[in-house]
Amino acid sequence: MEQDTVKQSSSFKIAAKLKDYMLLVKFNLSFMVVFSAVVSYLLAPLVTGFDLKAILLLFVAGMLVTGSANAINQALEKNTDAMMKRTAGRPVAAGRMKVAEAMSFAIICGLTGVMLLWQFNSLAAMLSLFSLFFYAFIYTPLKKVSSVAVLAGAIPGAMPCLIGWAAGNDSLTAGAWILFTIQFFWQFPHFWAIAWIAHKDYSAAGFKLLPSGEGQTKYSALQAVIYSLLLLPVGVMPYFNGMSGMLSLFVVLVANLFMVGFCVRLYLDMTTGAARRVMFASYIYLPVVLLALLIDKVHVLN
Numbered sequence: 001m002e003q004d005t006v007k008q009s010s011s012f013k014i015a016a017k018l019k020d021y022m023l024l025v026k027f028n029l030s031f032m033v034v035f036s037a038v039v040s041y042l043l044a045p046l047v048t049g050f051d052l053k054a055i056l057l058l059f060v061a062g063m064l065v066t067g068s069a070n071a072i073n074q075a076l077e078k079n080t081d082a083m084m085k086r087t088a089g090r091p092v093a094a095g096r097m098k099v100a101e102a103m104s105f106a107i108i109c110g111l112t113g114v115m116l117l118w119q120f121n122s123l124a125a126m127l128s129l130f131s132l133f134f135y136a137f138i139y140t141p142l143k144k145v146s147s148v149a150v151l152a153g154a155i156p157g158a159m160p161c162l163i164g165w166a167a168g169n170d171s172l173t174a175g176a177w178i179l180f181t182i183q184f185f186w187q188f189p190h191f192w193a194i195a196w197i198a199h200k201d202y203s204a205a206g207f208k209l210l211p212s213g214e215g216q217t218k219y220s221a222l223q224a225v226i227y228s229l230l231l232l233p234v235g236v237m238p239y240f241n242g243m244s245g246m247l248s249l250f251v252v253l254v255a256n257l258f259m260v261g262f263c264v265r266l267y268l269d270m271t272t273g274a275a276r277r278v279m280f281a282s283y284i285y286l287p288v289v290l291l292a293l294l295i296d297k298v299h300v301l302n
Contacts, residue, residue: 020091020096020097021091021105023089023090023091024067024070024071024074024090024091024092024097024102024105025063025066025067025068025070025071025109026067026070027067029066029070030062030063030066030067030070031063032283032286032287033062033066033157033160034058034059034062034063034066034160035287035290036160036161036164036179036183036286036290037058037062037160037161037163037164037167038055038058038059038062038164039164039290039291039293039294040160040161040162040163040164040165040168040176040179040290041054041055041058041164041165041167041168042055042164042168042294042297043164043165043168043175043179043243043293043294043297044164044165044167044168044169044175044176045169045173045175046168046169046170047168047169054120054167057116057119057120058117058120058164058167060113060116061112061113061114061116061117061128062113062117062128062160062163062164063113064109064110064112064113064116065109065110065113065114065117065128065131065132066113066160067106067109067113068106068107068109068110068113068132068136069106069110069131069132069135069136069156071102071103071105071106071109072102072103072106072132072136072137072140073135073136073140074090074091074092074093074102075092075099075102075103075106076136076140076141077093077140078092078093078099079093080144080205080206080207081093081205082094083201083204083205084198084201084202084204084205085201086198086201087201106136110129110132113128114128114129114132117163117167120166120167120168121166121167121170123166123170123171123172124163124164124166124167127159127162127163127166128159128163130156130159131156131159131160131163132156134152134155134156134159135153135156135157138152139152139153139155139156143207143208143209144206144207144208145208146208147208147209147210147211147213149207149208149209150187150188150191150192150195150209150211153187153191154184154187154188154191155184157183157184157187158180158181158183158184158187159180160183161176161179161180161182161183162176162177162179162180165179174241175238175241175243178234178237178238178241178243179238181234181237182231182234182235182237182289183286185227185230185231185234186231186259186282186285186286188223188224188227188228189224189225189227189228189259189262189263189278189282190278190279190282190283191209192209192210192211192220192223192224192278193224193266193275193276193278193279193282194279195209195210196210196216196220196266196272196275196278197272197275197276197279199215199216203215211223216270218267218270221263221266221267221270222267224263224266224267224278225260225263225264225266225267228256228259228260228262228263229260231256231259231260232253232256232257232260235252235253235255235256235289236249236252236253238252238293243293243297244292244293244296244297245296246296247292247295247296248292248293248295248296251288251289251292251296252289252292252293255285255288255289255292258281258285259278259281259282259285262274262277262278262281263278265277265278266278
C-alpha cells in the first residue's frame with residue numbers, strides 16, 4: 001500500500017511538472033504558430049509531395065523554437081504575469097518553477113530547434129534564430145514602453161511563414177512574402193481584440209498594447225478595421241502570383257469580409273463582447289485561409 005501511494009505521488013508530480021512545461025511553452029499558441037510554418041512549407045513550389053518525415057521534423061523544430069521564445073517571455077515577465085489574473089497561474093509567475101529552470105529549458109529547446117531546422121538549410125535555421133531573439137528580447141520588453149510593441153511582435157509572429165517556405169524552397173521567393181504579409185496584417189485585429197478584452201489586466205501590469213493611449217476607444221477600434229481592410233488586397237495576391245486558384249481566392253475573400261465585418265461591429269458597439277467576436281473570428285480565419293490556399297495549391301515556380 002505504501003509503495004502504491006509513493007508511486008501515485010510520483011506520478012502526480014510528474015504529471016504536474018509536464019503540465020507546467022506545457023504552460024511554459026504555451027502549447028496551444030505554439031501549435032498554431034507551427035501550423036502556419038508547416039502549411040507554408042507545403043505551399044512552397046519545390047515541395048510537390050507529402051514527406052511525413054520532413055513535416056514531423058519541421059513541426060518538432062518549430063515547437064522547440066516557439067516554445068523557447070515563450071519560455072523566455074514568461075521568465076522575463078514573471079512579476080507582471082503574477083499581477084494579471086489571466087497569467088498568474090503560469091508556472092514561473094506562480095512560483096512553481098524558478099526563472100533559472102525556465103531559462104535553461106528555453107536555451108536547450110531553442111538551440112535544439114535551430115539545429116533541427118539546419119537539417120533543411122541554413123536559411124530556415126537563421127530565420128528561426130532571428131525570430132526567437134526578436135520575440136524574446138525586442139517585443140517582450142517593448143510591451144511596457146509603447147503600443148509599437150504590437151508592430152514589433154507582428155514580425156516574429158509572421159516569421160513562421162518565411163521559415164516554413166525557406167525549409168521547402170531554399171530561398172524566399174514572392175510567395176513567402178505574400179504569406180508573411182497575410183499573417184502580419186492578421187495579427188493586428190487579432191491581438192488588439194485580445195488586448196481589448198484584457199485591457200484592465202494589461203493596464204495594471206503596465207502594458208501598453210492598444211493603439212490609443214486611452215485604451216478602449218474609437219481610435220483603437222478604427223485601427224482594427226483598417227488592418228482588417230488591408231487583408232483584402234493582400235488576400236488576392238496568392239491567386240495573382242500563381243500560388244493557388246479561384247476556389248481559394250473566393251474562400252479568402254469571404255474570410256476577409258467576415259473579419260472586416262466583425263471589426264466594424266467592434267467600432268460600432270465598442271463592447272467587450274464585440275472584441276471577443278473579433279478574437280474568435282481571427283482564430284478561425286488563419287487556418288481557414290491557409291488550408292484553402294494549400295488545398296487549392298497550383299505548382300508554379302515563382
